[in-house]
Amino acid sequence: MSVTPGLWSYLAAAPLTWLTVTLLAYLGASMVSRSLDHAPLANPVLVAVCVIAPILWLTGTGYDSYFEGAQFIHFLLGPATVALAVPLYDNLATIRRLAAPILLALVAGSAVAVVSAILLAQALGLPEPVILSLSPKSTTAPVALGVSEAVGGIPTLTAVLVILTGVIGAIVVTPMMNLLRIRDWRARGFAVGVAAHGIGTARAFAVNETAGAYAGVGMALNALLTSLIVPVFVYWLI
Amino acid sequence: MLFALSLILSCQLAGELITRGAGLPVPGPVVGLALLLAVLTVRPSLIAAIRPTVAVILANLSLFFVPAGVGVVANLEILSNEWIAIIAVLVVSTVLAMLASVATFLAALRILEREAE
Numbered sequence: 001m002s003v004t005p006g007l008w009s010y011l012a013a014a015p016l017t018w019l020t021v022t023l024l025a026y027l028g029a030s031m032v033s034r035s036l037d038h039a040p041l042a043n044p045v046l047v048a049v050c051v052i053a054p055i056l057w058l059t060g061t062g063y064d065s066y067f068e069g070a071q072f073i074h075f076l077l078g079p080a081t082v083a084l085a086v087p088l089y090d091n092l093a094t095i096r097r098l099a100a101p102i103l104l105a106l107v108a109g110s111a112v113a114v115v116s117a118i119l120l121a122q123a124l125g126l127p128e129p130v131i132l133s134l135s136p137k138s139t140t141a142p143v144a145l146g147v148s149e150a151v152g153g154i155p156t157l158t159a160v161l162v163i164l165t166g167v168i169g170a171i172v173v174t175p176m177m178n179l180l181r182i183r184d185w186r187a188r189g190f191a192v193g194v195a196a197h198g199i200g201t202a203r204a205f206a207v208n209e210t211a212g213a214y215a216g217v218g219m220a221l222n223a224l225l226t227s228l229i230v231p232v233f234v235y236w237l238i
Numbered sequence: 239m240l241f242a243l244s245l246i247l248s249c250q251l252a253g254e255l256i257t258r259g260a261g262l263p264v265p266g267p268v269v270g271l272a273l274l275l276a277v278l279t280v281r282p283s284l285i286a287a288i289r290p291t292v293a294v295i296l297a298n299l300s301l302f303f304v305p306a307g308v309g310v311v312a313n314l315e316i317l318s319n320e321w322i323a324i325i326a327v328l329v330v331s332t333v334l335a336m337l338a339s340v341a342t343f344l345a346a347l348r349i350l351e352r353e354a355e
Contacts, residue, residue, distance in 0.1 A: 022308075026301045045300050049307040056311055063312040070305030077302045079295060081267035082246045082253070085274035086292045089285065101346035109339025116331040124323040130316060134327060138335055141303040146265025156309020157316065161328065163307055169332045176333065182340055187347070191339035195332050198299060218339070224268060231263035 018069030040170035077142035109194035139226035169196020170203035193218025242291035
């Protein structure tokens with residue numbers, strides 16, 4: 001490379017570099033996602049990670065020095081979680097009107113998501129830190145990271161697992177519901193919001209407006225419930 | 239924007255203080271979410287003041303997740319050794335969760351509609 005060593009060591013160590021790289025990679029990934037009509041596998045987070053990870057590897061940059069810069073973006077996960085109160089508030093009337101189906105489906109979906117992940121992971125002999133990191137996988141990212149940390153999982157592993165869960169839910173939901181001949185958009189949307197958080201919700205909005213709104217409600221309610229039940233099930237099952 | 243950020247960060251800070259103070263295993267921002275919801279229910283007029291900022295935050299929700307996602311580089315060993323089992327757990331568990339949720343929703347809806355008749 002023609003860059004002088006002094007300049008390169010500044011670039012590699014400066015938080016500004018990795019903050020900028022993260023923003024640019026995400027911007028590019030969003031453009032790719034939009035051009036592919038928001039296909040689940042072209043999820044912008046997935047694409048951005050696939051761009052940044054090789055850059056870190058090629059430049060020999062450790063995750064710690066990358067995070068020095070990226071932490072300014074990471075910090076916003078907390079306020080973003082709090083902000084979810086607004087869509088939840090907007091949908092309070094809907095939630096009140098269909099309180100019984102919504103709350104029962106929330107408890108069923110949320111509990112099955114956590115318990116089946118823990119039991120399956122145990123049956124397949126996965127190590128305990130991985131099981132703990134898997135347990136909050138169906139809830140929205142910022143909440144899942146906090147839950148993972150609180151129960152002794154690996155937050156950075158949970159981050160990857162949460163994205164994969166969302167992508168899987170978004171890919172599976174439409175063929176599965178069609179196969180089962182379920183035509184109620186409210187039920188279809190709500191289920192994917194509970195099981196596959198924001199990525200599932202985005203998919204639901206792309207398929208049907210009503211499904212999207214109910215998916216958003218499912219995602220927001222599950223953010224609250226998962227953080228309450230994961231510590232309980234982890235205590236019982238692990 | 240400053241008012242919205244102040245309100246959101248205040249709720250988050252209060253949430254952190256409550257969870258840490260009481261030793262709860264719930265993330266502080268989740269308690270902050272509940273607190274903001276309570277504030278909005280008591281003072282609905284605040285919603286208009288914070289909505290534009292919240293819209294910007296939520297429209298870019300995925301971006302905030304990228305730094306943690308890049309953590310995949312810190313977990314390559316676990317993932318490369320166990321990826322088949324991990325993917326199997328994620329697929330089966332996600333399908334089961336959707337089935338449980340959609341079946342419960344439809345069953346409860348049917349009972350509600352029968353009662354309404």
